[in-house]
Amino acid sequence: MNRDWIATAKTLSQALPYLQRYADATVVIKLGGHAMGSDEAMDEFARDVTLMRQVGVNPVIVHGGGPMINSMLERLNIQSEFVDGKRVTDAETMEVVEMVLSGLVNARIVQAISEQGGRAVGLSGKDSGLIVCEHEDPRLGLVGRPTRVNPRILRDMADKGIIPVIAPLGMGDGGETFNINGDTAAGAIAAALKADRLLLLTDVAGVKNAEGDVLTELTAAQIREMVVDGTIAGGMIPKTETALEALEGGVRAAVILDGRAPNACLLELFTEHGAGSIIRKG
Numbered sequence: 661m662n663r664d665w666i667a668t669a670k671t672l673s674q675a676l677p678y679l680q681r682y683a684d685a686t687v688v689i690k691l692g693g694h695a696m697g698s699d700e701a702m703d704e705f706a707r708d709v710t711l712m713r714q715v716g717v718n719p720v721i722v723h724g725g726g727p728m729i730n731s732m733l734e735r736l737n738i739q740s741e742f743v744d745g746k747r748v749t750d751a752e753t754m755e756v757v758e759m760v761l762s763g764l765v766n767a768r769i770v771q772a773i774s775e776q777g778g779r780a781v782g783l784s785g786k787d788s789g790l791i792v793c794e795h796e797d798p799r800l801g802l803v804g805r806p807t808r809v810n811p812r813i814l815r816d817m818a819d820k821g822i823i824p825v826i827a828p829l830g831m832g833d834g835g836e837t838f839n840i841n842g843d844t845a846a847g848a849i850a851a852a853l854k855a856d857r858l859l860l861l862t863d864v865a866g867v868k869n870a871e872g873d874v875l876t877e878l879t880a881a882q883i884r885e886m887v888v889d890g891t892i893a894g895g896m897i898p899k900t901e902t903a904l905e906a907l908e909g910g911v912r913a914a915v916i917l918d919g920r921a922p923n924a925c926l927l928e929l930f931t932e933h934g935a936g937s938i939i940r941k942g
Contacts, residue, residue, distance in 0.1 A: 678930040683716040685856035686818070688911075689925060690846035691769065692724035692861060702772045708925050709823060710778035717929070718818040721780075721825045722849060724842035725765040732760050749802040749839050757839045758784075761827040769825045781817060784827040785845060786837060788813040791830035793838040804830045804838025806845065809852035847902040851909025858906045859928060860899055861919030866937035867892065867900065878939045880904050900939070907941045914939045 689709070696702060709719045733740060733756055741748040749757065766782040773780035785791030785806075790813060793804030817824050828845035830838045843860060850858040866874040867883070870891050883900050886892040892900055896916075903914035917924050917936025927935035 675930040686718045687857045688720045688850035688855045689859045706772035706776045710776040722846035754802045780823040782825045785830040793830035806848040811852040843902040847906040854910040858914040865918045
């Protein structure tokens, strides 16, 4: 008998306790970076989330799209201004953001899942009052911070075996459209759903200590200490802030993991060693 077949069967057998552990669990996944960078990576991600849904997990996908937005703005010759490293989003820019996120990017993810045999529906935070926002910073224009999340539509989809694919947009109380940071939107949705896991796919291996080693398990207190002493810096700060806010909102654990790793989500959920840095409240 072929050794590869035996190894595959053994892997499936060893995954049984984790398959049982996550049966009917809600897992919110922030998709961005490498996993969106090529058709091959997108197909692999789509296959993984379709498998998750097949074995009883309820995946909810929130995606980014920064590079695609930048490319479209350049093609349309729309100039951007930045405040503290963040793009100022005026009405003209917002039209492009919505077109790219709700149209091009969202449709691509939904199609990839459908091609793998999954059932996915694309929506944005504007649909059915999913995400209500306020201005994050008036200087940034139409950049929003979630104030209310109504997850009813997401629960209805889960009951029907449908995978929601969400563009990070929201509505203001006055009806205006807001652009939301993808990590922030994913954290707010995970908290509203009281998700079992929030998976933040990035282009790094996880949270590292001062020596550069990836830390596989962390508490919220340790994260705060590492931010204060400078061990966590740069782009990792907003990701860990999102994780901590999600934990405070009722998410059981948040994981910062390497989206470049093949089958990263499956490794994190269904193997003993996981695939990144898991952060728990205490």
